[in-house]
Amino acid sequence: MEGLMMDHPLTLHYLLERAGSLFSKNEVVSRAPDMSLHRYTYGDFYRRTLQLANALRKRGVTEGTRVGTLCWNHYRHLELYFGIPAVGAVLHTLNLRLHHSQLAWIINHAEDQVVFVDRSLLPLYEQARREVHTVQHVVVLPDDGPTPDGYIDYEDLIRGEPQTLSYPTIDERAAAGMCYTSGTTGNPKGVVYTHRSIVLHTVASCTADALAVSENDTLLPVVPMFHANAWGLPFDAVLTGAKLVFPGPHLDPLSLLDLLAHERVTLTAGVPTIWLGILDLLDRNPGRWDLSALRGMVVGGSAAPPALIDGFRRRHGLRVIHAWGMTESDPLGTLARLKRHMADWDDAAKLEVLSKQGVPVPLVELRHVGDDGRVLPRDGATMGELQMRGPWVAKAYYKNPEAADRFTADGWFKTGDIVTIDEEGYIRITDRAKDVIKSGGEWISSVDLENALMGHPAVLEACVFAVAHPKWDERPLAAVVLKEGMTVSADDLRDFLAPHFAKWWLPDDFVFVDAIPRTSAGKFLKAELRDRFQNYLVKQSSARQPETPRR
Numbered sequence: 001m002e003g004l005m006m007d008h009p010l011t012l013h014y015l016l017e018r019a020g021s022l023f024s025k026n027e028v029v030s031r032a033p034d035m036s037l038h039r040y041t042y043g044d045f046y047r048r049t050l051q052l053a054n055a056l057r058k059r060g061v062t063e064g065t066r067v068g069t070l071c072w073n074h075y076r077h078l079e080l081y082f083g084i085p086a087v088g089a090v091l092h093t094l095n096l097r098l099h100h101s102q103l104a105w106i107i108n109h110a111e112d113q114v115v116f117v118d119r120s121l122l123p124l125y126e127q128a129r130r131e132v133h134t135v136q137h138v139v140v141l142p143d144d145g146p147t148p149d150g151y152i153d154y155e156d157l158i159r160g161e162p163q164t165l166s167y168p169t170i171d172e173r174a175a176a177g178m179c180y181t182s183g184t185t186g187n188p189k190g191v192v193y194t195h196r197s198i199v200l201h202t203v204a205s206c207t208a209d210a211l212a213v214s215e216n217d218t219l220l221p222v223v224p225m226f227h228a229n230a231w232g233l234p235f236d237a238v239l240t241g242a243k244l245v246f247p248g249p250h251l252d253p254l255s256l257l258d259l260l261a262h263e264r265v266t267l268t269a270g271v272p273t274i275w276l277g278i279l280d281l282l283d284r285n286p287g288r289w290d291l292s293a294l295r296g297m298v299v300g301g302s303a304a305p306p307a308l309i310d311g312f313r314r315r316h317g318l319r320v321i322h323a324w325g326m327t328e329s330d331p332l333g334t335l336a337r338l339k340r341h342m343a344d345w346d347d348a349a350k351l352e353v354l355s356k357q358g359v360p361v362p363l364v365e366l367r368h369v370g371d372d373g374r375v376l377p378r379d380g381a382t383m384g385e386l387q388m389r390g391p392w393v394a395k396a397y398y399k400n401p402e403a404a405d406r407f408t409a410d411g412w413f414k415t416g417d418i419v420t421i422d423e424e425g426y427i428r429i430t431d432r433a434k435d436v437i438k439s440g441g442e443w444i445s446s447v448d449l450e451n452a453l454m455g456h457p458a459v460l461e462a463c464v465f466a467v468a469h470p471k472w473d474e475r476p477l478a479a480v481v482l483k484e485g486m487t488v489s490a491d492d493l494r495d496f497l498a499p500h501f502a503k504w505w506l507p508d509d510f511v512f513v514d515a516i517p518r519t520s521a522g523k524f525l526k527a528e529l530r531d532r533f534q535n536y537l538v539k540q541s542s543a544r545q546p547e548t549p550r551r
């Protein structure tokens with residue numbers, strides 16, 4: 001029997017119209033490169049976005065045209081987030097931390113025809129431009145001074161355009177956005193979001209047991225808008241009418257804390273390295289910022305160390321919401337929160353749950369499988385590769401048949417993450433498949449060791465990675481950044497870890513570094529450390545031999 005409800009398409013038009021008609025007084029605040037704050041309302045955003053859409057149409061941008069954006073987080077980028085899909089074109093966010101030749105490769109692969117570039121990022125685009133073959137128009141967003149001759153100025157482009165738009169009829173399954181994974185191995189892979197996937201992701205992420213976003217919220221995405229849609233926060237805000245605050249290029253702890261306090265932000269999100277810096281600064285300046293409005297900090301992209309979650313809660317009364325996701329999943333997959341029967345557990349038991357990556361958000365399904373492809377038991381101990389499916393999970397990569405093996409015959413996506421899943425459905429990531437340390441044939445979790453090390457009071461950041469070993473194939477080595485003015489020895493750190501791990505898990509050595517290299521998304525770049533220290537233990541004639549690996 002056929003159901004008799006409307007088959008109304010789930011497109012981004014609906015979100016834009018809702019913001020324009022219901023929340024026109026609500027604010028969007030953006031920090032400019034010169035630190036000044038730009039303020040306008042959703043009413044302004046709505047009108048300018050429609051002007052942009054009309055201007056794009058005039059230039060021949062139509063259904064399926066790929067339009068690149070090379071921008072920081074700010075209000076004009078928000079206009080592009082909605083103005084490009086409004087005419088059926090595809091918003092392709094470009095990662096501004098990539099090397100220029102990788103950027104050019106991505107632009108060519110996606111066949112971007114128009115690119116919008118922040119004035120402050122023009123030197124980067126200029127470098128890439130020599131290798132770019134597809135772009136016909138470059139539009140400059142004058143964030144940092146006037147647009148140079150030879151480029152289209154964004155404000156000129158939209159000026160005088162109508163503030164109404166006749167939307168094209170778009171299939172909800174049509175492409176609305178694109179994002180390339182950072183491609184730490186091989187070339188980056190393109191993920192193509194549909195209108196439907198973004199709308200459903202937005203609705204699910206705003207639900208009460210996910211991010212609980214409401215019109216009363218003030219959201220500050222620290223996570224860049226080029227990194228997996230800033231985890232959906234701009235869409236969540238436009239759907240609900242929540243006030244938005246954008247940090248522009250100022251992502252240092254001091255600027256962020258000032259902005260969080262000044263704008264009374266309620267919910268913010270970013271990778272752990274950002275929050276490690278913020279916690280350190282807060283610890284050194286207790287009481288300096290009024291963060292009483294802040295109800296949550298979403299931390300994901302890499303594992304949030306328990307010491308970070310606990311430190312914010314105990315010392316500053318702030319709540320970390322640990323989440324896991326991927327570019328391939330729009331990105332939200334799981335989120336850690338306590339279930340009601342855990343409410344009276346002691347702090348340590350609660351912290352253990354909140355430090356896991358959490359349970360799937362509504363409409364996402366997860367399983368983990370062994371090497372033989374069999375689904376593994378949910379016992380909290382058996383490790384296997386995480387697989388995922390749902391309405392906002394990629395079913396293929398863009399023009400990349402070689403990556404077809406990332407998708408199973410029965411419709412799941414292989415995440416490349418090694419996890420355990422417990423009886424309650426909480427996943428815990430023990431490693432990325434490419435980062436696991438195999439010592440004498442046995443796995444050692446780099447994440448567990450890092451988490452523990454970052455619990456040491458002198459340690460700001462720690463990264464544990466595999467290096468070659470003549471006898472055990474691979475052994476763990478730890479790179480450590482100390483907090484300002486602190487000292488500690490390798491033996492101290494070994495003693496600190498020893499009570500919590502089997503002896504053969506302990507890093508063979510601890511190297512003290514000034515900084516840990518980062519990926520373009522701000523995560524620890526293990527590949528670079530592995531390369532740098534590849535022969536560290538082989539060379540060390542005095543390398544200590546660990547005991548035979550055993551569980």
Ligand code: ADP
Pocket residue numbers: 181182183184228299300301302303304322323324325326327328357415416417429431432519521523
């Ligand atoms: P990249 O490959 O550039 O890191 P993504 O941002 O899409 O691209 O990364 C997704 C990956 O990030 C996941 O597969 C997982 O390995 C890691 N990740 C994301 N969130 C978490 C988390 N909370 N804990 C541990 N790892 C995480």
